[in-house]
Amino acid sequence: MCVSQVKCAARSHGDSVTSGATRWSGRPSPASGFWNRFHTACHARVVTGDTAEPQGRVPLRAVARVTLDDVARRAGVSAATASRALGDHPHVAEATRHRVREAAAALDYVASPEASRLAGGPTGRVAVLVPHPSRWFFGELIEGLEAELRAAELDLVLFRVGGPEDRRDFFARLPARRKVDAVVVLAFAVDEAEHARLASLGVAVVAAGGRVASYPSVGIDDHRAGRRAVDHLLHLGHRRIGMLAGGDEQRLSPDPDGRSSAWRAALRDAGAEPDEELVATAPWSGEGGAEAMARLLGLSTPPTAVFAHCDEMALGAVRTLRRAGLRVPEDLSVIGIDDHPLAALTDLTTVAQPVREQGRRAGELVVDALRGSAPPRVPPAEMLPTHLVLRGTTAPPGAAR
Amino acid sequence: MCVSQVKCAARSHGDSVTSGATRWSGRPSPASGFWNRFHTACHARVVTGDTAEPQGRVPLRAVARVTLDDVARRAGVSAATASRALGDHPHVAEATRHRVREAAAALDYVASPEASRLAGGPTGRVAVLVPHPSRWFFGELIEGLEAELRAAELDLVLFRVGGPEDRRDFFARLPARRKVDAVVVLAFAVDEAEHARLASLGVAVVAAGGRVASYPSVGIDDHRAGRRAVDHLLHLGHRRIGMLAGGDEQRLSPDPDGRSSAWRAALRDAGAEPDEELVATAPWSGEGGAEAMARLLGLSTPPTAVFAHCDEMALGAVRTLRRAGLRVPEDLSVIGIDDHPLAALTDLTTVAQPVREQGRRAGELVVDALRGSAPPRVPPAEMLPTHLVLRGTTAPPGAAR
DNA sequence: CCTCCGTCCGGAAGCGCTTTCATCACGCGG
DNA sequence: CCGCGTGATGAAAGCGCTTCCGGACGGAGG
Known part of the structure; x- marks a missing residue:
């Protein structure tokens, strides 16, 4: 087919290629086809058959690989010196360093990260x-x-x-x-x-x-953020405050208890004993919040306000409340944590954190x-x-x- | 200081290290400190001074570097054969391949991507x-x-x-x-x-x-998705339909006109001439949608429904409408595209696309x-x-x- | 005038892998 | 019983870079 390729090396050694070798390089294995085409393009030649590539899909290698040697040659120094010059090592004459830099810039040189790393440099x-x-x-x-x-x-x-x-x-x-x-x-x-x-x-x-x-x-500080949220609700006069806690089976949060403990501490400090019945745990998502809120609504005495561990959960809670015919905030207050962009759009009160x-x-x-x-x-x-x-x-x- | 390090190589060659060289490797440059510490740890020895690292922050290198040679040796073959075996090349006896695989697994071998790439393989x-x-x-x-x-x-x-x-x-x-x-x-x-x-x-x-x-x-198919949305609004009986178009200065969308042209085509097909006055362009965000919606509301005859290029914009529009005291959908219908998870939470009608x-x-x-x-x-x-x-x-x- | 010690530079040795080329053992028809 | 094709393997040559070593050179010090 038109994709058959032959190594230059094999070719240049005359026709001494064994049929085995030819078969191997001629029929790209599942793992080698692409590499033949792109990465070893500099060693390979495409042997187009009668059905020549119509799409102009010839090997893409357009930029010639510029090596450190090229730079060194152009600057009239050795590769060692070129490397030192580019790497800001001491003991390189200023003039030399400058010349090497110029040569590198002129040739649009980019060090091969692989070679660099292999020789002891960082991977970047x-x-x-x-x-x-x-x-x-x-x-x-x-x-x-x-x-x-x-x-x-x-x-x-x-x-x-x-x-x-x-x-x-x-x-x-x-x-x-x-x-x-x-x-x-x-x-x-x-x-x-x-x-x-x-x-x-x-x-x-x-x-x-x-x-x-x-x-x-x-x-x-998760605890502090939680306190800010719960204290706000307390300040407004709420005493029966529920919590929509982010589930943490996978230890997604390094401080899983920070926000939860804040809820307890805030209530205690306000003289209200935290009622564990008011804690609903669910996944950190809108759906999770919606479902958890539904559970709290099922209580004989539902809370008058809820603190959600994140805005997504808070928004889920709001939906559940609206569907239940309750008004937010008139019937029930909701607060989250994050300041998700959609919190602004949905007018959600929240504790903002600088995520970016x-x-x-x-x-x-x-x-x-x-x-x-x-x-x-x-x-x-x-x-x-x-x-x-x-x-x-x-x-x-x-x-x- | 306690972080001074000396190359093993320099050491093993006796004390023939020149003071210049010592100075250089002894005082890590801004770009070399870390590398000395971690990456060349196998070549380096930490010379702890009197203020020995108290944190136990000794070089972390815990796993010995397992090379292909180690695998080959363990399997009793040459590196070449090991490479072929692991690379699924032909002409390797099944038994050998198996042995190499086992050895690699036992040693927890991972090929160095740098070396692999450098030698012509893929980067992965x-x-x-x-x-x-x-x-x-x-x-x-x-x-x-x-x-x-x-x-x-x-x-x-x-x-x-x-x-x-x-x-x-x-x-x-x-x-x-x-x-x-x-x-x-x-x-x-x-x-x-x-x-x-x-x-x-x-x-x-x-x-x-x-x-x-x-x-x-x-x-x-952006055009088709847009048609689905606008046709839905038309089907409901709307004729004056606005569009909140995602701004595309940066050509963020490959088919910038797909959704827009759908709006025009749908309206025409329904016998309504598209009114360009009803098109408000803004960034692809909630804020953008909110602002664009505000512009449409400022028209002498606002639309009875709007089609937003994405759900975020649609949600922004909903906020603007609510703030303006308008009810959605009673006073004005809104539809988006995406099926963003928050669309479900906010009860937004939309055209879903399978993004993942x-x-x-x-x-x-x-x-x-x-x-x-x-x-x-x-x-x-x-x-x-x-x-x-x-x-x-x-x-x-x-x-x- | 001759060391000694710097500075600056080139030669060369790898880094760990893939690939080529050569080799070897085997089995087969002539 | 020899030559030869065939499949399995090993030795070795790089890939492009960094770094070590030592040589050349020049100025300071004896």
Whole structure:
């Protein structure tokens, strides 16, 4: 067929190719077809048959591979010197360094990351472990992280580590192995065994969107954020306050009890004994919140206000309430945490947290770890500020006129 | 300080190290500190001073680097044979292959991607170009893609290509260069110059979330989806139908006119001349939709229904309407496209599209391109089905009792 | 005037893998 | 019983880069 290809090497050695070898390179295996076509294009020649490629789908290799040697030659120095010059090593004459830089720029030279890494350099890659990329919170975190990593010329490799089996699989196979310089763990707790496994990667680890002991981390103070929310409801006069808690079977939250304990503490401080009956646990989603809210409505004495662990859950609760014919906030107040963009649209009162900023800071921590000389004695655990955003889903109890 | 390190090599050659060399390796440059600490740990020894690391932050390198040679030795074969065995090449005895596999498994061997790539193999990495990772649509696309790529043991490298300057920067610097086997472009159009640049990467290109001529792609039929939405409104009896169009300065949508042209065509087919006054263009966001809706409300004769290019815009519109004291759908109907999870929560009527599935299929196309032998003559352009989801934001005009 | 010690640079040795080429053992028809 | 094709294997040559070593060179110090 027109896709048959023959190695130059084989060709250049005359027709001494054995039929076996020819068969092998002529019939691309499932794993080699593409590589023949693209990656070894510089060694390969396409032997077009009668049905020549109509689409102009000839090998795409358009840029010639510029190597360090090319740069060195152009600058009139050796490859060793060129490498030193580009790598900002000392003991290179200023003039030489300049010449090499110019040559590199002129040739549009980009070091091969593979060769560089193989010879002892860094990979320039950072792994990001994320439970659920499509949730706004994680998307936002990633966005902040990406911006920072890009500025540092690091690439972001995404690994989804969602359900328990994903998680097991990841830590068992450790696909990030030998592939990255650092790992960022987004918003989930890492247990002892996993910690050990991660440590065996021999890379820097940073946590974002929550705290992980023993790693540098950025996050918010969950307890404080929770207090802000519950205190707001208490301040409005509510005493029977329900809680829609994010389920945490997969330890998605490093501080699963922060928000929950805040609810208890706030109620106690207000002189109201927390009633565990008012806690409904469900997945961190709109559906979860809707379902949990329904459970609370089934109580003989439903709450007059609910505190949801996140905005999605809060919005789910609002839907359940509306469907039940209840008015928000007149009949029941709802507050969340996050300040999801849709919270503004749906007029949801919430406690805002700077999510993208958390990603950004995590990126900085990574860069520090990679570029910095000495790691800090005690891993920094940054807490970014949160603030209450008053909107239309909270009001004093019995506010209906 | 306690972080000073000396190369084993330098040490083993006795104390012939020059003071210059010592100075250089002893004082980690901004770019080398971390690498000394982690990556070249196997060549380095930590010379702890009096202030020994108290945190037990000794070099983390815990796993010994297992090389192909180790595997080969254990299996009692040469490295060449081991490589062939693991790479599924022919001409390897079944028994040998088996032995090598076992040895590799036992040693927990993972090929060094750098070395592999350098020697002509694939990188096992796929670049994903995404405009806006925190938007649900893209997150979902990424999630689908990731699942598929993971199954094929490919890593996903994320590049945010958002605003025009990002875009220019990306295509100018082409950071994916020499780093990936394929590129997936999410939901944005690629112009001629960019196409050429991408082609120069010498990798496979796939588009998802929209069509891009000359690349294999997956997406939905925007025109058809738009028709479904507008036809629904027409069917309910609306004739004065507004449109909240997603702004497309950055050519975020490969088929910018698909949804818009659907609106025109549907109206014409229904015997109503489309009134361009009823088109409000704004960013693809809740805020954008809210603002665009406000503009339409300012018309002397506002529409009785609006078709939004996406659910976020539709939700923004709903907020504007509520704030204006209008009831949805009694006073004005609203329909979107996407079936965003919050659409279900907010009872928004919409045209659902299988976003995650698009990501998944894009992943398959990538794998096909990489593993497949011959690229298809004409790049496949898959259209995934959409369907109308009836909820509570649409009703016949004047439905208020 | 001759060391000694810097600076600056080139040669060369790998990094861990894939692939080519040569070799070897085997079984077969002549 | 020899030559030869065939399948299985090993030795070795790179891939492009970083880094080590030592040589050349020049100025300071004896």
